[in-house]
Amino acid sequence: MGRVTLEELFLHPITQKYLKRSGIAHAVSVAEYAYIFAKRFNVNVDYATKAALLHDIGHYTWYRDGEWDYDLYKENDIHAIKGASRAHKLLISLGEERHAAKKIAIAILLHTDSYLPEGHLELDPLQQVVAMADEADEEGGGNHHYKRIDNDTALERIRALDAQIANGKNKTQGVG
Numbered sequence: 001m002g003r004v005t006l007e008e009l010f011l012h013p014i015t016q017k018y019l020k021r022s023g024i025a026h027a028v029s030v031a032e033y034a035y036i037f038a039k040r041f042n043v044n045v046d047y048a049t050k051a052a053l054l055h056d057i058g059h060y061t062w063y064r065d066g067e068w069d070y071d072l073y074k075e076n077d078i079h080a081i082k083g084a085s086r087a088h089k090l091l092i093s094l095g096e097e098r099h100a101a102k103k104i105a106i107a108i109l110l111h112t113d114s115y116l117p118e119g120h121l122e123l124d125p126l127q128q129v130v131a132m133a134d135e136a137d138e139e140g141g142g143n144h145h146y147k148r149i150d151n152d153t154a155l156e157r158i159r160a161l162d163a164q165i166a167n168g169k170n171k172t173q174g175v176g
């Protein structure tokens, strides 16, 4: 069986439904950053880009009177937990290998520590790459969630990433 592609993940109705909440443009940019960082730090690009694309798939809509309520969000958010679980289920349903699905899910779980108790976590290189990629696309006041992109452009960029990953497979493969 071939690799589960970013395109398959992206086009899935679950992804389309939930990623719209946090922004497709942000998800695509973070996947692109993850590709670059994964190459730089010799991390598995397939895992890193999948985790990056899906990292915000667990968002709930924190709207109050038509506007995103940041305080309500800060207080109640568990999007990393929800996202890890949702992404894992989606990956498995598309035929992803279990070991890979777990690594990707945990990278999503740890992409932010905003919901965790105070303390220090030792992230592995894959988890660091995904967290860094998210930060690289962040804008003040959560504005990265409002960036817009049309579907064709998003799909083109996703396909370009898939092609780069497929090409790289013939050369070297980093560790997960």
Ligand SMILES: [Fe+2]
Pocket: 026, 030, 055, 056, 134
């Ligand atoms: Fe994000």
